Amino acid sequence: MLHLLGAEGQNAISFDLELALYCLDPEKRWDLQSLCHNFQKPQTTLDPKEPGYHAVYLRIFKNVMAEIKQELKDKGLWNLYQDLELPLVTALAQMEAYGILVDPTKLTDISLELEGTMEKLTETIYAEAGEEFNINSPKQLGVILFDKLGLPVLKRTKTGPSTSAEVLEELSDHPIVASVLEYRQVAKLKSTYTDSLADLISPETKRIHSTFNQTVTATGRLSSTHPNLQNIPVRTKEGRRIREAFVAPEGHVLLMADYSQIELRLLAHLSGDPILTDAFRSGQDIHAQTAAEVFGLALDEVTDEERSAAKAINFGIIYGISSFGLAKGINLTRAQAQEYIDSYFLRYPMVKAYLDGLVELGKKEGYVQTLSGRRRYLPNLKSRNYALRSFAARTAMNTPIQGSAADIIKLAMLKVYQALKDAGLKTRMLLQVHDELVLETPLEELDVAARLVKREMEEVYPLDVPLKVGVSYGPNWRDVQSFDYKE
DNA sequence: TCATGGCGA
DNA sequence: TCACGTCGCCATGAT
Numbered sequence: 001m002l003h004l005l006g007a008e009g010q011n012a013i014s015f016d017l018e019l020a021l022y023c024l025d026p027e028k029r030w031d032l033q034s035l036c037h038n039f040q041k042p043q044t045t046l047d048p049k050e051p052g053y054h055a056v057y058l059r060i061f062k063n064v065m066a067e068i069k070q071e072l073k074d075k076g077l078w079n080l081y082q083d084l085e086l087p088l089v090t091a092l093a094q095m096e097a098y099g100i101l102v103d104p105t106k107l108t109d110i111s112l113e114l115e116g117t118m119e120k121l122t123e124t125i126y127a128e129a130g131e132e133f134n135i136n137s138p139k140q141l142g143v144i145l146f147d148k149l150g151l152p153v154l155k156r157t158k159t160g161p162s163t164s165a166e167v168l169e170e171l172s173d174h175p176i177v178a179s180v181l182e183y184r185q186v187a188k189l190k191s192t193y194t195d196s197l198a199d200l201i202s203p204e205t206k207r208i209h210s211t212f213n214q215t216v217t218a219t220g221r222l223s224s225t226h227p228n229l230q231n232i233p234v235r236t237k238e239g240r241r242i243r244e245a246f247v248a249p250e251g252h253v254l255l256m257a258d259y260s261q262i263e264l265r266l267l268a269h270l271s272g273d274p275i276l277t278d279a280f281r282s283g284q285d286i287h288a289q290t291a292a293e294v295f296g297l298a299l300d301e302v303t304d305e306e307r308s309a310a311k312a313i314n315f316g317i318i319y320g321i322s323s324f325g326l327a328k329g330i331n332l333t334r335a336q337a338q339e340y341i342d343s344y345f346l347r348y349p350m351v352k353a354y355l356d357g358l359v360e361l362g363k364k365e366g367y368v369q370t371l372s373g374r375r376r377y378l379p380n381l382k383s384r385n386y387a388l389r390s391f392a393a394r395t396a397m398n399t400p401i402q403g404s405a406a407d408i409i410k411l412a413m414l415k416v417y418q419a420l421k422d423a424g425l426k427t428r429m430l431l432q433v434h435d436e437l438v439l440e441t442p443l444e445e446l447d448v449a450a451r452l453v454k455r456e457m458e459e460v461y462p463l464d465v466p467l468k469v470g471v472s473y474g475p476n477w478r479d480v481q482s483f484d485y486k487e
Numbered sequence: 488t489c490a491t492g493g494c495g496a
Numbered sequence: 497t498c499a500c501g502t503c504g505c506c507a508t509g510a511t
Binding site: 226320323 | 499503506
Binding site for chain 2: 138157158159162163164165184185188189192193221228229230231232233234235239263402405433434435436
């Protein structure tokens with residue numbers, strides 16, 4: 001459980017120290033020298049090769065830890081460290097050690113099929129281009145599309161015409177562009193998800209043992225590496241196939257439990273807005289409800305398109321909205337987007353006041369906070385540079401929501417971990433994907449485990465609105481059915 | 488090593 | 497006016 005900070009093999013600090021520093025300021029990066037400089041008086045110079053290094057190191061560690069403990073207490077962050085982040089280490093270690101079972105033949109099948117598709121698409125693209133080139137190279141692709149075929153340049157990057165998916169969508173009337181988009185999708189799946197995933201299956205356990213990084217993100221979320229199991233495709237049918245390779249062993253199933261709209265529920269709780277709060281208390285379709293409010297309709301008059309626009313608005317609110325960003329998201333003019341935003345804030349004045357208040361408070365105190373008290377320092381709220389200042393303002397609006405959701409699911413993980421242990425169950429937590437937990441459970445435990453997980457997650461932190469958890473299960477991560485706990 | 492592009496919540 | 501929704505990880509090509 002030793003983590004290295006700074007240069008590999010030297011200046012190592014213990015993980016509990018790293019964790020404590022992360023609780024103090026999730027964005028600050030320390031090394032041993034700066035620690036000594038800040039916390040050790042007088043400053044001590046250290047040479048790892050010198051005899052006695054470890055004794056000196058331990059003395060420094062002890063002194064530094066004592067000072068950091070005091071600082072955590074002064075800032076109201078001691079509980080975050082002591083009762084949340086530190087115990088979570090054990091649960092994460094178990095998840096990493098246990099791993100998730102992956103069926104390599106399934107990965108191979110998908111890989112071979114994707115390869116076939118790529119070859120066909122490559123032929124098609126070469127034929128339409130009239131020559132062979134590296135489709136993976138945006139530069140070479142640009143030459144073909146914009147110089148040779150004369151397609152219009154809709155957007156530029158620093159280095160040349162953009163060939164991003166967004167741009168190519170606009171140009172996809174041309175057959176070569178449609179093929180390139182499809183090629184990109186398939187190539188991405190193959191290189192990122194089938195081939196590299198297969199390399200990470202442990203020969204001993206036949207499982208993939210990802211690393212859950214606890215001190216990386218600015219908001220308090222976890223991140224996952226080697227591989228990143230938090231971005232396995234789900235949106236498209238083709239991409240979702242990857243999930244079929246993540247399986248449960250014989251006699252077991254995977255159990256998925258995800259928080260429904262946890263960030264919007266937090267927005268309701270934190271802002272105290274009555275319309276939003278009532279919507280969640282009465283179990284409304286929140287996006288349809290937002291559409292009804294923003295467009296002045298009755299709930300049953302809302303079309304799919306309006307609901308979808310309202311969904312984009314809701315996400316925009318969470319991210320620190322701008323009319324430009326919203327317009328880009330749902331293909332509106334900027335003016336229309338601004339009208340939607342104005343209309344939203346007219347109907348949800350407490351949300352407006354809450355978000356404005358966050359920016360004000362951030363400016364005054366120098367930081368914003370999550371439910372657990374975790375801080376994010378935002379000095380740029382006072383910047384004279386518009387770009388920096390507005391970025392900081394969006395961060396001030398997003399961090400308390402995203403970070404509080406992270407607090408809640410982390411606490412839920414502790415509860416679930418402990419409850420499974422207390423109940424003597426064989427069910428194991430495998431993954432956390434921001435608002436979702438993936439567990440592995442013996443079939444005979446499914447019913448009791450599903451109820452336990454749902455209860456612990458929903459009751460972990462009572463808010464002004466209920467937390468709702470959807471539970472599903474299946475033989476793999478793709479083919480799941482919802483678990484009806486009333487059965 | 489950086490830029491671009493793309494996958495997730 | 498500006499520049500343009502949050503947080504991540506990773507593959508690829510160009511430098």
